[in-house]
Amino acid sequence: MRHMRKGELVRSLVLTALAVFVMFIILFPVYYIFVVSISPGSTLATTEFHLIPQNVSLDSYREVLFGFKGSKISENFTGTIEGSANIQDGKLYITNGRLIGKVRYGPFTGLTFEIPLSSAVFEVSAGENVQGQLKGNVKGLFVLTRVNDDGSIGFGLVRNLEITSGELGGASFSGILLQGPTGKNYIVIRNGGKVTFTRVGMFVNSVFFGYLKNSLIIAGLAVLLTLIFVVPAAYAFSRMKFFGRDHVLYFYLMFTQVAGGLGIAGLIALYGMIVKLGLYDKLPVLSFIYAAGGVPFNTWLLKGYIDSISPDFDEAALVDGASYLQIIRYVLLPMALPGIATVAIFAFIGGWTEFILASLLLTEKNQPLAVWIYLLMGGIGRGIDWSYFGAAALLFALPVFIMFMLAQNYIRSGLTIGGLKE
Template sequence: MRIELPRRKGEIVKAFVVTLLAVLIMFIILFPVYYIFTVSIKPVSTLATTELTLIPRNITAEAYKEVLFGFEGSKISANFTGSIEGLGRLDGDTLYVTDGKITGVVKAGPFTALRFEIPFKEVRFKVDQSGSKEGQFTGEISGAFRLTRINKDGSIGFAVVKNVELKKGELDGITMSGVMEKYIVARNIGSIEVTAVGKFVNSIFFAHLKNSLFIAGLTVILTLIFVIPAAYAFSRLKFFGRDHILYFYLMFTQVAGGLGIAGLIALYGMIVKLGLYDKLPVLSLIYAAGSVPFNTWLLKGYIDSISPDFDEAALVDGASYLQIIRYVLLPMALPGIATVAIFAFIGGWTEFILANLLLTEANQPLSVWIYLLMGGIGRGIDWNYFAAAALLFALPVFIMFMLAQNYVRSGLTVGGLKE
């Protein structure tokens, strides 16, 4: 026992030093992320300084609230339901409503997104009744509401109410329905209340988030559609020039990627010439095409580790190659496929050069929006807002990786079955 004690003590000291070194390295790697987080929870009025504050004194979520629920009131176009009231006059089959107001509600799913009230001098409806009546008029309506500006005092800067349908109206005991002949334009009048749900749905962040999710999701789908059959073919099938094609497959992509600006100019010219500019699916297709060679290599290596006896048994049972891929390969190669899917998602989520080149502002993803936030360097940047936006941008990738880390680990280590 006396002989073993120094040895055990040395192992403990060695393990302690290694652990301490690992913690130090992790701290250095993660410190920028922690610093960005501290900036994001400081008061919005706080400016960036050279002073490093590890623990902020005043903590607030105002920056995250501004990113998620910040709303400029631009380009809301949605259907609404509501009511109309005013002085009514029925003349033939035309209903005149004067000195009244329209109250409407816009829904976001089951939730209320906004409420508005617009006064008007006169509107006309073509109704299913005829005659001559006057009196107080009330009715239930639905239509389209387009808002382009909200004033700071809560009034409507500019909005249009159109395609209004009178579902049910009452004038001096007469019930009627019909459609509005023209539309109502509201300028600096009325009032509007945007709920938290409405601010989130119509926030700049959420608008770009939808674009990012669409691009990254479609990139994953297209990548898997191309990569899975290709990886299976290169792993299982024997055909002339297979090895040469596989190496050329990857080499050509790397050489083409090195062309840089020249490749971007050629790609931009082709996209514009084909009339595919500002199309989100086109961008996903480009991302998928660029990720196919590497991901094919990656998935092929995993499929190589799966015994071909399963394929042969399925062929003996009369399965086609597509059935083998679906019922045999997919379940057994799930770790490798999950790894490919995550890499494809990250590629589509974080790329901004092509997105900035091939998309207009309305269709740009979060990556471009966050990059453009840095355009204020030298003219003052809201660092709190930028830090909160950057962390929210990175959150989906972090969550996806944490949920699928076991698949990624086994997929990268090629831990398949052995013969």
């Protein structure tokens, strides 16, 4: 007996060690990309790899979440203007000054900027010929398209600049910009000035959160549409008898797989129809496509789960006078929750990870995270920032991981088609 117990213990230890080794092999790429994401200046083109990184930095995550990588900001601002100036014949000439502006998002300051003004001309309400030190309050439109690493403005514009109240040599006035340093009625900033983002400003203007919003809209709407179509369809195929019931769903499932095999031809046809119908660059359209593509498989999956629920519950509800919609809502949904949760997870993952249709049918401002991360790979062989890419990839996978962790019991029950016993 003792010999048998010892043999079972050894066998259990061996199997456990083998399972740990297999899990390590499976999860090693995830760990590898995590190490890359926390290693500053990391590169994949190296013969050395440290299982434990020597230098740990969260700068890549901070850059992904709160960085500014070329997205365009076009916001109204208020601020002040000061410097040496003079007024002649109703025009204000600034010879050496600076413009300080503040962009707000609701009650919070999003960013501040400072621009030197070597020359600018305003049409003002004061007619006196005076000179001295200018002090004034201004408002306008601040356009920013690039920020340099040192915090200077790579490229930006100030439009619609207006002095709401100013004072120079005892004269009070207001006025609008006639001519900036380049001769236009706006001010151009190239590799100059300074811009500072607050935490709120970095959050609002983050590229990551903009794409994240698009992904959540697409995936969330795809889940909602999938459940709206799949739940009644699965109930009908499971409980009702009609002509072709045993063949329609399987034929539809097979047809969608064959249609999916058409590849590029199918994409061209879909693109042509979307453009002809005027639905190009519409987020809900993409959700409808994802939901429609997943309806056959998800209906088949949920039907299998409903089949395991005794129809006696439906019959009892019908005897009590319940309608079919009431049966679905009050009887089916609570009992089929594991199957429904599984369908919802699959629908979410499909809408969250797909990027081919998203890149084809959406412009850059409406594209989801999956397309953005794919476009980051465009720099392979040309200096791609692997730490930045690794952080972005892990943050992209985080919502799916959280959903699996929260719904793992439902998913396990839904996939094993657990039933109720009478």
